[in-house]
Amino acid sequence: xxxxxxxxxxxxxxxxxxxxxxxxxxxxxxxAKDRTLSYFNLRFxxxxxxxxxxxxxxxxFVSVLANSRECLQxxxxxxxxxxxxxxxGLEKDCDYVFADGHVVNMSQRPVxxxxxxxxxxxxxxxxxxxxALREAKEAAEATDEAKSRFLRAANHDLRQPLASLKILIYNxxxxxxxxxRGDMLHAMDIAAAVMEDLLGALLQIGQLDxxxxxxxxxxxxxxxxxxxxxxxxxxxxxxxxxxxxxxxxRSTITTDRALLERILSNFVxxxxxxxEVGGIVVGCRRDGRSLRIExxxxxxGVREPExxxxxxxxxxxxxxxxxxxxxxxxxxxxxxxxxxxxEHPIGLTSREDRGSIFSISVPxxxxxxxxxxxxxxxxxxxxxxxxxxxxxxxxxxxxxRTMRSLLERWGIEVFDAANEAEALRLIEGGAAxxxxxxxxxxKARTGVDVVSAVRERAGRKIPAMIVTADAEPKVxxxxxxxxxxxxxxxxxxxxxxxxxxxxxFEPSLVGGGQ
Amino acid sequence: xxxxxxxxxxxxxxxxxxxILAIEEINVRGGLLGRRLEPVFADTCRQTAEEVVAxxxxxxxxxxxxxxxxxxxxxxxxxxxxxxxxAGILYVHANTxxxxxxxxxxxxxxYFGCFMTDPADYWYGPGFIKFISWLRDTGQWTPESDRIAIxxxxxxxxxxxxxxxxxxxxxxxxxxxxxxxxxxxxxxxxRDVLDEVRATDPAVIANTHFYSGDLAxxxxxxxxxxxxxxxxxxxxxxxxxxxDIAQKKGVGVIVxxxxxxxxxxxxxxxxxxxxxxxxxxxxxxxxxxxxxxxxHYALAASLAGGSGGPGSFEQNRKVAQxxxxxxxxxxxxxxxxxxxxxxAVPYPDVTHDPSLGLPHLFFQIQAxxxxxxxxxxxxxxxERFVKPxxxxxxxxxxxxxxxxxx
Numbered sequence: 053x054x055x056x057x058x059x060x061x062x063x064x065x066x067x068x069x070x071x072x073x074x075x076x077x078x079x080x081x082x083x084a085k086d087r088t089l090s091y092f093n094l095r096f097x098x099x100x101x102x103x104x105x106x107x108x109x110x111x112x113f114v115s116v117l118a119n120s121r122e123c124l125q126x127x128x129x130x131x132x133x134x135x136x137x138x139x140x141g142l143e144k145d146c147d148y149v150f151a152d153g154h155v156v157n158m159s160q161r162p163v164x165x166x167x168x169x170x171x172x173x174x175x176x177x178x179x180x181x182x183x184a185l186r187e188a189k190e191a192a193e194a195t196d197e198a199k200s201r202f203l204r205a206a207n208h209d210l211r212q213p214l215a216s217l218k219i220l221i222y223n224x225x226x227x228x229x230x231x232x233r234g235d236m237l238h239a240m241d242i243a244a245a246v247m248e249d250l251l252g253a254l255l256q257i258g259q260l261d262x263x264x265x266x267x268x269x270x271x272x273x274x275x276x277x278x279x280x281x282x283x284x285x286x287x288x289x290x291x292x293x294x295x296x297x298x299x300x301x302r303s304t305i306t307t308d309r310a311l312l313e314r315i316l317s318n319f320v321x322x323x324x325x326x327x328e329v330g331g332i333v334v335g336c337r338r339d340g341r342s343l344r345i346e347x348x349x350x351x352x353g354v355r356e357p358e359x360x361x362x363x364x365x366x367x368x369x370x371x372x373x374x375x376x377x378x379x380x381x382x383x384x385x386x387x388x389x390x391x392x393x394x395e396h397p398i399g400l401t402s403r404e405d406r407g408s409i410f411s412i413s414v415p416x417x418x419x420x421x422x423x424x425x426x427x428x429x430x431x432x433x434x435x436x437x438x439x440x441x442x443x444x445x446x447x448x449x450x451x452x453r454t455m456r457s458l459l460e461r462w463g464i465e466v467f468d469a470a471n472e473a474e475a476l477r478l479i480e481g482g483a484a485x486x487x488x489x490x491x492x493x494x495k496a497r498t499g500v501d502v503v504s505a506v507r508e509r510a511g512r513k514i515p516a517m518i519v520t521a522d523a524e525p526k527v528x529x530x531x532x533x534x535x536x537x538x539x540x541x542x543x544x545x546x547x548x549x550x551x552x553x554x555x556x557f558e559p560s561l562v563g564g565g566q
Numbered sequence: 567x568x569x570x571x572x573x574x575x576x577x578x579x580x581x582x583x584x585x586i587l588a589i590e591e592i593n594v595r596g597g598l599l600g601r602r603l604e605p606v607f608a609d610t611c612r613q614t615a616e617e618v619v620a621x622x623x624x625x626x627x628x629x630x631x632x633x634x635x636x637x638x639x640x641x642x643x644x645x646x647x648x649x650x651x652x653a654g655i656l657y658v659h660a661n662t663x664x665x666x667x668x669x670x671x672x673x674x675x676x677y678f679g680c681f682m683t684d685p686a687d688y689w690y691g692p693g694f695i696k697f698i699s700w701l702r703d704t705g706q707w708t709p710e711s712d713r714i715a716i717x718x719x720x721x722x723x724x725x726x727x728x729x730x731x732x733x734x735x736x737x738x739x740x741x742x743x744x745x746x747x748x749x750x751x752x753x754x755x756x757r758d759v760l761d762e763v764r765a766t767d768p769a770v771i772a773n774t775h776f777y778s779g780d781l782a783x784x785x786x787x788x789x790x791x792x793x794x795x796x797x798x799x800x801x802x803x804x805x806x807x808x809x810d811i812a813q814k815k816g817v818g819v820i821v822x823x824x825x826x827x828x829x830x831x832x833x834x835x836x837x838x839x840x841x842x843x844x845x846x847x848x849x850x851x852x853x854x855x856x857x858x859x860x861x862h863y864a865l866a867a868s869l870a871g872g873s874g875g876p877g878s879f880e881q882n883r884k885v886a887q888x889x890x891x892x893x894x895x896x897x898x899x900x901x902x903x904x905x906x907x908x909x910a911v912p913y914p915d916v917t918h919d920p921s922l923g924l925p926h927l928f929f930q931i932q933a934x935x936x937x938x939x940x941x942x943x944x945x946x947x948x949e950r951f952v953k954p955x956x957x958x959x960x961x962x963x964x965x966x967x968x969x970x971x972x
Contacts, residue, residue, distance in 0.1 A: 302739025434730035
């Protein structure tokens, strides 16, 4: 009875242990010395989709598991099965990645007297957290690196237009010819615009590092880009005594305009920097379905071993490191990364001491889709009066300013004067108006007097009109007697437009006015 | 406001017919939200500022019109906008003038109701330059040089187009070798200016004057001694009266319009209805402008809950808003008003999407007494460009010791 009672107690205890082991979240399995399955708990059974039974041989279990494809095997199935069989009873730990993404840590330990116990612990959450932490750390490091790189690139790329600007400002101070000075101011304006664009583009580079940049593809005329580059680099090339030539092109291309400009600007900047004698030619040629844009220089060329690394980040040629004008080794790396983003092939051919040709191939565009600058469509571009010089004589400051602003909106080149003396000075100064618009009551003089005086000084009968707030019939008759048409204030813009048009282009339609 | 007398009376008659047909179609379907539409026509005669402004005043003050729907009036230079803006009614026209942009954009609140149902004249310039570049770049024509000669008439429309062509040329690899020369028009005497043009040996000759008779004489005088050039004649060369005068010497000429009847099923069905209503002698290619403007207005007024007469600013602002907001597929293609210009956006000059712009159509006269060939742009073209006959007729170029002689 005692034995029975003991056996019953033992059974109860075993049942309790079995129930307890079924409750734990770790899978447990016991393999006997003869390599058959002698125990497994509930968690272990639920880990696998295929049936498991007591007495199952270890090799069979391994084979079923391998062929079930539930786990990702690190090697071929047969090899994995062999390794597992060989390592039976040895101490080992490894992770199994299941097809549904779960990660299970397997811990195998030998049991005294033979056989082994294996535990399976779900470590999916731990592994996910580890990976998230690692990615966050890498992203933080990349952002930090990107910031540093951005600052270096900003310094590097802003130097080109800044150098142009400094030369232009210096030359402008000493320039007395107003026309030449005007040209230089225009070039300065372009250089400043280029800097502004560059800052925007560099910001994009920062975004490129962060993988956030999206090219904005449009269709446009390549010559527009050549014109901007010509203005950007002409003065620097001249300073070095180099010829810089952009070969005429009429090609239409489809790409990101700003990013392509950045690429070509880097090519030309390098060409100017590393060429001492001769010049630089920028041109293009058809290359199958693409257009290859080439920047050729007569510089020292790139040595054979350098050609493979010249597009690498921070790579600087030995000459560049020695000289004062070298960059930071970012320009061509930016080119490479931008070209990759745009999926445009870049190329380099070079002969030592003869020069280099850097190139990029871009897709041709449809000329119908070429951008003509929608935002700029106003009468200042192509209105009927565009560029027409007009002399405006009005003694009321506010009215003069208002009228000037209206006429300029129509694209007119306005010469304004408050009185006869100022008007005559303008004529003496070289103004050659095609039309005079004069107020009638000009303090000491009438508009008719001023028109006569201006015509006499200019030596020709310039078409003219009088505007007046004085609608007295006697005054109007007086003006018409001088054969000058008259408009009564307030002047309606459409009516002024009709008057001006007739005087300038269809004199036969000119009547006496209102 | 249509020119029923004077030099543009032929077009004016078609503009009138276009409005009549549209109103008849709308009324048959129950009118504008149940109210019948009734057209009133004012003759703008020679289309001077005085005549067009008087017409607008007469329509507003005498007839209390809710909207003025037109073809074009070339003379008033936007003077007519003033009485219309004062009355706060809708005005939809096809004046094709850049100055519409200037007027509307500088006081959008006052000119809320003024709409141009076609793109501005300006677009003829870059559109034409793109057209000849397309011929060149696709190998349909190999120009002897990059030179363009531009002759303009003396109306603002012609001058603006000439300036716009000149402004766009260099960007596409062309060089203006002559002009823009503004010639006093109307005129039938072009020999002097043509002599000057020939001396510059241009690859392209463009005349932006638009009276069909004057252009026919230009072409006849060009053919007295043709050069190896593409000849482009503005709008008027589309008219039958051009071919009546130029006859077979007009064959080869290029002409374009920023608003024209399409040759698809929609366009053909409209043309058939138009001819059935007004007879074989009528021209649906012109009447289509006011026809589509009328339908678009009625659609917008319906969306806005009805039209408003003079003084009904609040209701008419709703109509204007609906006009801007509704993209309308007319018999001429898509009318989509630019939110600031209040003018139709052209395809492909501005938008690259044919479902969002009114097609700028390029034609070539390819045979006497046959309809013009519609050669661009895709997908509206139905024929291909053909080398003009005068190019073949010229004596071959002789190259001798590096010097060229013709």
